[in-house]
Amino acid sequence: MNTAYVRQLAELAQELPPIVVHRDTLRVVDGTHRLEAARARGDHRVRAVFFDGTDSEAFVAAVRMNSAHGRPLAPADRTAAVERILASEPERSDRWIATVCGVAPRTVAAQRRRSTADGARLNTRIGKDGRRRPVSAAEGRRTAAAILSGSPATSLREVARRADISVGTALDVRRSLAAGKEEKTLAHRTAPAPAVTVRATLPAGEPDGTGARKRLEALQRDPSLQYTERGRALLQLVSATLGFLDQAGEVADTAPAHCREALRAVALACADGWRGLGEQLDAR
Secondary structure (H helix, E strand, C coil): HHHHHHHHHCCCCCCCCCEEEECCCCCCEEEEEHHHHHHHHHCCCEEEECCHHHHHHHHHHHHHHHHHHHHCCHHHHHHHHHHHHHHHHHHHHCHHHHHHHHHHHHHHHHHHHHCHHHCCCCCCCEECEEEEEECCCHHHHHHHHHHHHHHCCHHHHHHHHHHCCCCHHHHHHHHHHHHCCCHHHHHHHHCCCCCCCCCCCCCCCCCCCCHHHHHHHHHHHCCHHHCCCCHHHHHHHHHHHHHCCCHHHHHHHHHHHHHHHHHHHHHHHHCCCCCCCCHHHCCC
């Protein structure tokens, strides 16, 4: 418990958001500092929302809510959260767990390799959209190619459903078949992609990605941002942008060739927009 943060919350004039309580155990899932702030103010009641679910679901909810608007978890706590969720819900995708814990997907993948025996690894994962998909898309692509070869008029949505792949992957298979290169494409994509490290280019004297994340963590502890609608929106936008830096290399590797120029233009426009915001803040 951070007593200084509790004092900050207790001094706020506006009513704090309700705490979240696990109905079965009455443990606080989200809002321990808010609860202590209410006690410090001498309040006899506090608004609460009950969470219905298992212990593991309550833990996931606690980590997710903390990552979204609470005091940022220390790196060691994030690692521990990843380990616990991998143990209780191994079928979840790396991206899903990464989103919950506020880490990069590759961090989850590395932890999964360290903590899971080869024989216990699952062939499918449940993604952020709730759908179960194979870990490797190679088999799905082969199935889609067989479906489209036998019945070219089959809709992409139907191909995706039967092959258990995304509609975008089904479209890519159709284009590859039309170009007569699906077999070569499959052989190429079955091999693991090389690791790519992408670093953001920052102005001289500015913090690197690590420094920016530390500053973001400090901003996330500020109640004036944490408990206002506009402040939360700003924090989520900045957090999403920094989180994307860890995935930029993967996006660049997997972007279809015909989309790269448009994506490049959008990326540069976004960079110019953020730089413009920095200059406006500097001017103020």
